[in-house]
Amino acid sequence: MTSHHPIFITDALTLKGNLFLAPLAGYTDAPFRQLCIEGGADFTYTEMVSVEGLARKGEKTIALLPRAKDEKEYAIQLFLGELASLRSALAIVKEHQPTMIDINAGCPVPKVTKTGAGSALMKNPPLIMEIVRIIKEESGIPTSVKFRIGWDHESRNYLEFADAAIEGGADLLTLHARTRAQGYAPFAQWDCLTSLKTHLAKKGLTIPLIGSGDLFEAEDAVRMLQETNIDGVMFARGAVGNPVIFNQAKALLEGKEKPLLTATDKVNLLLTHLHTLAGYYDELTACTLMRKFIGGYLKGIPHAAKVKQAAVHALTITAYEDALNHLTVSEDRI
Numbered sequence: 001m002t003s004h005h006p007i008f009i010t011d012a013l014t015l016k017g018n019l020f021l022a023p024l025a026g027y028t029d030a031p032f033r034q035l036c037i038e039g040g041a042d043f044t045y046t047e048m049v050s051v052e053g054l055a056r057k058g059e060k061t062i063a064l065l066p067r068a069k070d071e072k073e074y075a076i077q078l079f080l081g082e083l084a085s086l087r088s089a090l091a092i093v094k095e096h097q098p099t100m101i102d103i104n105a106g107c108p109v110p111k112v113t114k115t116g117a118g119s120a121l122m123k124n125p126p127l128i129m130e131i132v133r134i135i136k137e138e139s140g141i142p143t144s145v146k147f148r149i150g151w152d153h154e155s156r157n158y159l160e161f162a163d164a165a166i167e168g169g170a171d172l173l174t175l176h177a178r179t180r181a182q183g184y185a186p187f188a189q190w191d192c193l194t195s196l197k198t199h200l201a202k203k204g205l206t207i208p209l210i211g212s213g214d215l216f217e218a219e220d221a222v223r224m225l226q227e228t229n230i231d232g233v234m235f236a237r238g239a240v241g242n243p244v245i246f247n248q249a250k251a252l253l254e255g256k257e258k259p260l261l262t263a264t265d266k267v268n269l270l271l272t273h274l275h276t277l278a279g280y281y282d283e284l285t286a287c288t289l290m291r292k293f294i295g296g297y298l299k300g301i302p303h304a305a306k307v308k309q310a311a312v313h314a315l316t317i318t319a320y321e322d323a324l325n326h327l328t329v330s331e332d333r334i
């Protein structure tokens, strides 16, 4: 449905809207999620969290779990390739009472897939069924699965995989419309979203389907909803450097004009991001973590390359501000 609308999950849970922030390892930490919520995200995901790491009580792994400020509803995304540690990991996850627990069946990174986790789960539909069943039984928390079209072109099994997840009790599905072999390029195959939605409808299933893949601008979200008839969209790389993409998409879906940003707005967003990071981490960590976002914010701003170079070496907030002061920003909307 091409509109901004709530997503019904269970009698006890309706998500307030259909514009989601994707899980992005190394990016969707609590401060970035906070910014995206301020920018209009209706529902957010932690980056993927290792079940093995939780079971081992790894400090860095456990640190990924808490909510961001004002994050009323969020999903904790888990990755696992076998059931052995799941129950002990869930005991820790439950302490945070996430709105949803999401299972990663899409990560293509060999370090993850060689353990049977991430997109390797797609080779094992009975296992996803069992994982979902155990999570629901053990936690009572709504459970979702994020998966791909298949392991590779020859083994595209997303319909069968969705069926298995649903049989296990899944409450929401997200399809990243690429195979594992495709990684993150080239184009996502949105027609698979249409096929899956049709497949579910034929079975009389109303489980919400969220789409992921090539949502770089707000307009892409509108187009995906229009072309595929799915229930919601999940911004991933499109939100990096533009955490207000959600509000932009919302405006378009409400028939309003897209609120465009000036270069000044972008620089201000960058600084807000930096200060938000500093609210969660120490200043040096905040400045270091900020580096991977700079390019996104400065994209489209003329002559930003030199400033980008200086900012990348900045170790204090003041040094960032100094570097950005050298930018000639206009009030043109970009």
Ligand SMILES: Cc1cc2nc3c(=O)[nH]c(=O)nc-3n(C[C@H](O)[C@H](O)[C@H](O)COP(=O)(O)O)c2cc1C
Binding pocket: 022, 023, 024, 025, 026, 047, 048, 077, 104, 105, 106, 107, 146, 176, 184, 188, 212, 213, 214, 215, 216, 235, 236, 237, 238
């Ligand atoms: C740097 C990076 C990290 C990602 N981390 C995760 C992750 O932790 N869990 C997950 O399910 N997907 C992850 N993804 C996949 C995204 O959530 C999304 O499905 C994918 O980027 C396709 O959307 P896009 O083409 O609009 O970026 C990651 C993608 C990128 C580029």
